[in-house]
Amino acid sequence: MDLHSIILLRHELLLTIAAIGVLFADLFVPEDRKKSMITVSLVVFTIVTLVGFIPANGGTLFGGSFQSTRMTDFMKDILNLAVLLIFLQSTGYLSKPENSWKVSEFFVLIMFTLIGMDFMISAGDFVIFYIGLETASIPVAGLAAYDRMKSKSAEAGVKLILLSAMSSGVMLFGLSLIYAATGSIYFSDIALQVKTTPLIVLGFIFFLSGLGFKLSIVPFHLWTADVYEGAPINITAFLSVVSKGAAAFILVIILFSVFKNISQSWEWILYALVIVTITIGNLFALRQDNIKRFLAFSSITQVGFLLLGVMGNNDIGMTSVVYFMLIYVFTNLAAFGVVEAIYNASGVETISGYRGLYKTNPLLSLVMMLALFSLAGIPPLAGFFGKFFLFTSAASQGFYILVVIAALNATISLYYYLKVVKAMFIDPNDEPVEKFRSTWPMRISLFITAIGIIYVGFASNIFEFIVSLAKDLLH
Amino acid sequence: MIQGIPITHFLVVSVIMFFVGIMGFIIRQNLITILLSVELILNAVVLNFLVFNRYLFPHHLQGQFFGLFIIGVAAAEASMAIALIINIYRRMRHIDPDKIREMKY
Structure with a gap:
């Protein structure tokens, strides 16, 4: 050392x-x-x-x-x-x-x-x-x-614990097949030997389903x-x-460095996964009333969009994924921060309980609105730019139909994000959540996330910085 | 290389173990047996790694190392799972997954 x-x-x-x-x-x-x-x-x-x-x-x-x-x-x-x-x-x-x-x-x-x-x-x-x-x-x-x-x-x-143990077992089975085909467990050695043989593709499918569990891609969500x-x-x-x-x-x-040579196989696997993930995530998010379940399905949809960037399979694809993740950190943590603050103060965690929140807690409602608009991808906010680059990355490989489907789903998702905003700002309520002051660390974190949501989208130097890093890694 | 036993025999055993594990995971009515099914899956994988190492790539020990690490991690996983199952038992007085359905859909 x-x-x-x-x-x-x-x-x-x-x-x-x-x-x-x-x-x-x-x-x-x-x-x-x-x-x-x-x-x-x-x-x-x-x-x-x-x-x-x-x-x-x-x-x-x-x-x-x-x-x-x-x-x-x-x-x-x-x-x-x-x-x-x-x-x-x-x-x-x-x-x-x-x-x-x-x-x-x-x-x-x-x-x-x-x-x-x-x-x-x-x-x-x-x-x-x-x-x-x-x-x-x-x-x-x-x-x-x-x-x-x-x-x-x-x-x-x-x-x-039980499901993650099972999924990692499935993933390991895939890895053992890949080991059988290539004779190595090192990324650099495997990358040289990966070919479109049935054994490797089968191993890759097992491997992807194990990792898909961690990402909650749809059949494993x-x-x-x-x-x-x-x-x-x-x-x-x-x-x-x-x-x-x-x-x-x-x-x-792993996809861009180890399995680069069989990209024509995994691109079509991901193609199907993206469509299912976005659609099912959207459909289930429509009918949720518990805000945590709502955010769970919304995050499934967001992962579906993220896979669009993975399909780009070049340094722009990797950049768009990392950039989207950076934005997603700010956006989702803003939403969860507000949910947490309200739950601690009043124990409310349903969307119907959020009615009339703007009257009593205007600042929290504004942060929540920023977060939901950014998740939905409304232009001036960072979430729009994140999605934009993901779509660009998929379109650059010629997956136009997929991008159209994703864009349609982004429109559907607008409906349920706005439903929460409507509950907070428009719906009347006789007993809204009472006015409260959140703790100062919570306020600091919400402030940082709100700044992030607004700033990261406009700061093109961040995107260019990530592009240079991705070029560094992949070449 | 083991004299007289071809590699396919081992692979058939490991594939059967793997799918028995998956099956058990889905249909068993007790959290402990579900945990056992997971162990079966992991052991099938370990067997796979060892056999591939011994028969196909006997000059390096990468598969055997991987097997050792899987055994170690599986032990950690089992201890965590059992702790959580005990926790479930204390809350609900049973460990039947069909009745643990406070949250669904």
Whole structure:
């Protein structure tokens, strides 16, 4: 371990130190003062996030098992930023008396999950990839069951762990077939030997279904709504933004670098998946009243749009996916932040309960409106530019019919996003949610997300920066 | 290479194990047996890796390493799953997946 390898591993090492530090610090804090761990963890994680942004050159470690590029560093920074926002939003929930004794578990488990994701993104062979994936998914099941006394939360936890174990089993079966065909588990070796043979395509389909589970692409999405509804809202936000983001990043990296040679096979698989995912996500989102289930199906639809970018299969495709994910972090976390604030203050988590919110809490309603408009893709906001580049990327490969279908679905999605906005701004209500003041960390996070929603779309230098990173990785 | 046993015999066993696991995962009425089915799937995969390694690529040990890691991770997964199943039992006094349906559709 010389200095160079420490710099390459800096995200992972810092997070490990932070997580173990918080874990041990918790031992020495007396029972009645556990709440102080919230501040400690927030400060520690802010430092980790800021240090991660220091630029450094890439390289490989452990004989090619770990590869760090400027692109992977940027992906890790996006995930760090998202987790920081979630931590800021969760302070109100964690300060409740029933949670005060298990505060640091929340932070430690999320940080360990993040370590797994960082290793997964930087993986150079399938062993590191698999271990990272599991490190990223096992603690999340524990977090989904964080409200131990609620049966819904327990149900969400058990559903998540069993289904994710099964899906990773299916994925591994695919990997074993690919190993049989190519004789290697290293990305660089497999990429040279991948051909359109039945064995490799079969293995790839198994592999994609395992990863599709993590991304909740449609035939594998059935866990999403249940787990999102049962888990505490912060964990739902974590699942829908950070877990999904990490899975999307690694999907793009693996498809574009390892399975590049069989792209004519997976393009048609994805073609079908995109249509089903967007349509089913939309249809089910139409009939939801619980806001968390609503956001779950909306996030399924968003993943469908994200796959459009994957179909681009060039550096613009990769850029559009990463750029969309950056926007998605701000947009979805703004929505979840508002849901969290309202739930903590009043316990309301249904769309019908949001009626008349504008009269009592105008600022929160405005942030929610920004987030929903951005999710729907209304022009001046960032979500529009994210979708625009995804569509461009798919159209550049000649999938015009698919882009038309996606655009139609984007219009349908406008209906249910506006339904929530209508409930908040127009529908009358005799007993709206009372006026309340959210905690200051929540306000900071909502402020950051609102700025992000407005700014990232206009800042073309961000897009160009990501383009340069993608060119760096793929050439 | 094991004398007298062709590779297809191993592969038939592992494929049967895999699909018995999938089947069990879908039709079993008890969370513990569902967990067992998942273990069956993972063990089928481990067998696959070992056999491919031994028969097709005997000069490197990549498949065997992968198998070892899968066994380790499966243990971690099982412990987490059992902890959560115990949690379910404490809340609901049963572990029948058909009755765990507070949230659906």
